[in-house]
Amino acid sequence: xxxxxxxxxxxxxxxxxxxxxxxxxxxxxxxxxxxxxxxxxxxxxxxxxxxxxxxxxxxxxxxxxxxxxxxxxxxxxxxxxxxxxxxxxxxxxxxxxxxxxxxxxxxxxxxxxxxxxxxxxxxxxxxxxxxxxxxxxxxxxxxxxxxxxxxxxxxxxxxxxxxxxxxxxxxxxxxxxxxxxxxxxxxxxxxxxxxxxxxxxxxxxxx
Amino acid sequence: xxxxxxxxxxxxxxxxxxxxxxxxxxxxxxxxxxxxxxxxxxxxxxxxxxxxxxxxxxxxxxxxxxxxxxxxxxxxxxxxxxxxxxxxxxxxxxxxxxxxxxxxxxxxxxxxxxxxxxxxxxxxxxxxxxxxxxxxxxxxxxxxxxxxxxxxxxxxxxxxxxxxxxxxxxxxxxxxxxxxxxxxxxxxxxxxxxxxxxxxxx
Numbered sequence: 001x002x003x004x005x006x007x008x009x010x011x012x013x014x015x016x017x018x019x020x021x022x023x024x025x026x027x028x029x030x031x032x033x034x035x036x037x038x039x040x041x042x043x044x045x046x047x048x049x050x051x052x053x054x055x056x057x058x059x060x061x062x063x064x065x066x067x068x069x070x071x072x073x074x075x076x077x078x079x080x081x082x083x084x085x086x087x088x089x090x091x092x093x094x095x096x097x098x099x100x101x102x103x104x105x106x107x108x109x110x111x112x113x114x115x116x117x118x119x120x121x122x123x124x125x126x127x128x129x130x131x132x133x134x135x136x137x138x139x140x141x142x143x144x145x146x147x148x149x150x151x152x153x154x155x156x157x158x159x160x161x162x163x164x165x166x167x168x169x170x171x172x173x174x175x176x177x178x179x180x181x182x183x184x185x186x187x188x189x190x191x192x193x194x195x196x197x198x199x200x201x202x203x204x205x206x207x
Numbered sequence: 208x209x210x211x212x213x214x215x216x217x218x219x220x221x222x223x224x225x226x227x228x229x230x231x232x233x234x235x236x237x238x239x240x241x242x243x244x245x246x247x248x249x250x251x252x253x254x255x256x257x258x259x260x261x262x263x264x265x266x267x268x269x270x271x272x273x274x275x276x277x278x279x280x281x282x283x284x285x286x287x288x289x290x291x292x293x294x295x296x297x298x299x300x301x302x303x304x305x306x307x308x309x310x311x312x313x314x315x316x317x318x319x320x321x322x323x324x325x326x327x328x329x330x331x332x333x334x335x336x337x338x339x340x341x342x343x344x345x346x347x348x349x350x351x352x353x354x355x356x357x358x359x360x361x362x363x364x365x366x367x368x369x370x371x372x373x374x375x376x377x378x379x380x381x382x383x384x385x386x387x388x389x390x391x392x393x394x395x396x397x398x399x400x401x402x403x404x405x406x407x408x409x
Binding site for chain 2: 019020021022023024025026029030076077078079080082083084087116117118119121122123126127130179181182185186187188189190192193194196197200
């Protein structure tokens, strides 16, 4: 339990997908123009992470690893398998959400299909794959499906916090007098840099 | 058709400046920032992306007329994932230390938006040779930024280039430059300079 809580908070603040690893920057920069759409994309990313990371965890431990059903190390196939799982699950999630919750589907809109190529999703699966190999006593280690789920949830929340904060800053920034060549993309980068610097103060966090 | 007709030349040179994948189209930022704390991984990453973009463009361009429109994204992902797996195995075999430094970012080339963007926007409509040039051009454009940012961060962060000590001072260690935050700010400055001199609003 303690391990799960520590893993959760670390994945939000210390190993933040955006500020520490720059994962999902493309959609982060493209969509963070206002708070509302940012929140929509953040929710969609969290949702997909919650499904894909545990599934990829089971695949990695039960199929691809030496103790899996084939009895040999197939981890070189992980890239193809993970991306296929992600693309498939995104399709599936889209269909299920469309059928059972049209209001959520309308809110997420075009973001759902875009998520298949969001680096944050693939990145979370690849980091999870690395962390399986760690010593179980380390705070970063992922040793069970529950850990994988907690890690996915924390990463998703961290990503959402980052994109919503950025959306809010960019809404305010429209009124500032930025040098012309720096407008738009340039100033956004520098702002994210400053935010990342601020997030660095969490790096010693221990629970 | 001439191998280097005017159109083909443009397919190659446009992504180097006016249609630059990072500075203008804002694609593939994730990995560009993460691997640039030193020059060597930046160069290897740039090469890997150039090779993968060029060959995935060629493959998709060859089979573009046989891909059903509905499942094209999945087909593109599978082609890219196969190429990335090959490159990742080659890196592990020949430059193991660099592949450890790059860690998950080699796998993340699959979701690099430059690849998907070029496949969708160029390779699906064009013949293999122009697609190849377009892929190489975009890859080199991407590698340029990586090399500039990587060299800057390694030089000012550690006083070395490619691992060779240049500023010969015993305790030269500027931790700020090797931190992730500086990569963002440096790329922001590169975009600033590029827009100020080359990029014209339409």
